[in-house]
């Protein structure tokens with residue numbers, strides 16, 4: 001199983017109601033899961049738990065058979081760099097670096113990603129082309145790209161070096177419907193080709209039809 005979660009409980013503060021409560025979740029290699037729910041339902045919090053950025057109060061999160069709670073903070077960071085591609089809500093690109101250099105960043109932080117990319121520069125060029133970024137945009141500073149272009153760069157950065165798990169936090173909300181659909185199909189196609197499990201978060205239920213499975217989150221009520 002790429003992702004396996006059991007009996008998960010997370011609160012931001014001891015006295016606060018749970019932000020995430022989830023009995024069970026499993027995502028197999030190569031499968032895609034659509035996670036939806038209203039604003040505040042705990043979607044981003046759950047992604048950060050899966051990424052090992054936040055620690056649960058209770059429960060178990062296993063990625064690729066590895067329990068995150070059994071790793072030290074440093075080993076969790078290394079595990080994340082090796083095995084997870086993250087597409088952030090605000091993309092988190094380094095604005096002064098070119099699109100191409102942003103895509104190459106994971107290969108700088110993870111030897112495993114570098115090796116699996118084989119030839120990182122060629123892999124970055126292939127991914128950017130596959131995601132439909134105009135060739136002229138690949139050398140431009142990321143800060144000068146349109147939102148749609150930045151989103152493609154963020155997706156290519158998550159995909160490079162074929163991490164087993166790709167996590168995307170509402171990366172399409174700034175796009176119109178036709179562009180959202182096209183982007184999701186490109187992302188899904190690349191994730192499937194790499195055999196990666198994909199978890200995609202959005203409040204827009206219309207997008208669910210693209211994915212193998214879907215799950216509604218309702219904060220502590222789920």
Ligand SMILES: Nc1ncnc2c1ncn2[C@@H]1O[C@H](COP(=O)(O)OP(=O)(O)OP(=O)(O)O)[C@@H](O)[C@H]1O
Nearest residue numbers: 012019037038039040041042043044045046203219
């Ligand atoms: N850093 C934080 N400190 C304290 N509470 C937080 C923090 N981040 C989120 N929360 C709270 O946790 C709950 C879940 O928030 P989260 O951002 O996970 O929801 P979401 O479903 O991703 O929402 P959105 O669709 O608006 O992005 C909310 O009640 C929110 O106020």
